[in-house]
Amino acid sequence: MSASWKQLSSQILLLLVSCRHINTKASSSTQPPLAPITPLKTDVRSIVLKGESHTEKIELVNPVNLTLECTWTGNQNKLPNITSYWTKDGEEIQNSQLSVQFHNGQYNIKQVFSIVSEENLGNYSCVFGNEAKIVFIVAIPQIGEVRDKPIISYMGDSAVLTCKMDDKKPKPNTWNWYRHNGTEKEQINVTVEPHRYEIKNKEEKTETRLVVNNLTEADSGLYSCGAVYAIGTTMSHVELKVIAFMEPLKPFIVIMVEVVVLVAAILLYEKSQSKKKVTTGDGTTADQKNMPQGDYNATEGSSSMRQRKV
Secondary structure (H helix, E strand, O other), X not given: OHHHHHHHHHHHHHHHHHHHHXXXXXXXXXXXXXXXXXXXXXXXXXXXXXXXXXXXXXXXXXXXXXXXXXXXXXXXXXXXXXXXXXXXXOEEOOOOOEEEEOEXXXXXXEEEEEEOOHHHOEEXXXXXXXXXXXXXXEEOOOOOOOOOOOEEEEOOOOXXXXXEOOOOOOOOOEEEEEEEEOOEEEEOOOOOOOOOEEEEEOOOOOEEEEXXXXXXXXXXXXXXXXXXXXXXXXXXXXXXXXXOOOHHHHHHHHHHHHHHHHHHHHHHHHHHHHHHOOEOOOOOEHHHHXXXXXXXXXXXXXXXXXXXXX
16 A cells, blocks of 8 residues: 555645646746837927918937827808918928818918938928918928038148037037038048047037048048937038148249249349440441431530530
8 A cells, every 4th residue: 555655745746836837838938028109208289370381490419209280260261161282392291282261350271290210301391282381391401501612622631521510509419520522421430540530529429520530632521520419410511622731832833934934024124225325436326327318417516505505
């Protein structure tokens, strides 16, 4: 009896161990719960239009669900219903047309747009019956300082290109620099050529500088700085012109050559005139010999009269 009891106990123990092993394996294969997706922030912009058109600029740095609300007080006709619709960059947005009633002295429409990348930026317009329009320019903050004239530096020297964001605008997350190669632009990587390029950003990230060392004529061209935000990058351009040390002296050299030629011409002319006035052996000058006989006699007579007066 005791042997059968021991055998039964061992079988129960083996069964418990196997069941525990199965449960442990099953629990390890369970997938962890997915992290909840953070919803987009919301932003609402409302404009009341009392005329025929209005333009509003909206600067964004983060992805948002943007609600645009348009209110128009109407014109003198005050129609009970008008057709309105939305456009993006001048093209009508599909399925955006609707009939709007004149209520409490105004027409009102609104629409929600998901602005999550640079592709969603642009000009959004609400149009009331082709008679009134409100334009919302949705863009990234623009770089304030724009340099029209190129930066001029010399071969073998270093050049510093600067871009600055207005202090009143949101600070970018970081800055990038690009060099234009025809119609394309290539991002400058300072780790690849550390002795050629340096990128220096201020701690406030409101300003960036690109230092180009050991300049050659090939470094001349167009460069772009990019202020990077979560929603996209805003760009500005700087032109660099690399010249030789003799280049600024060329106009001065040209002027000096012209002066030397002019002085030489004057000296040659003076020398030719002096040769004509050399006195001949009979007491007359070369100019007197070339005079007609009547003029020479008159000159001689006048000399005699001056002598008698004395």
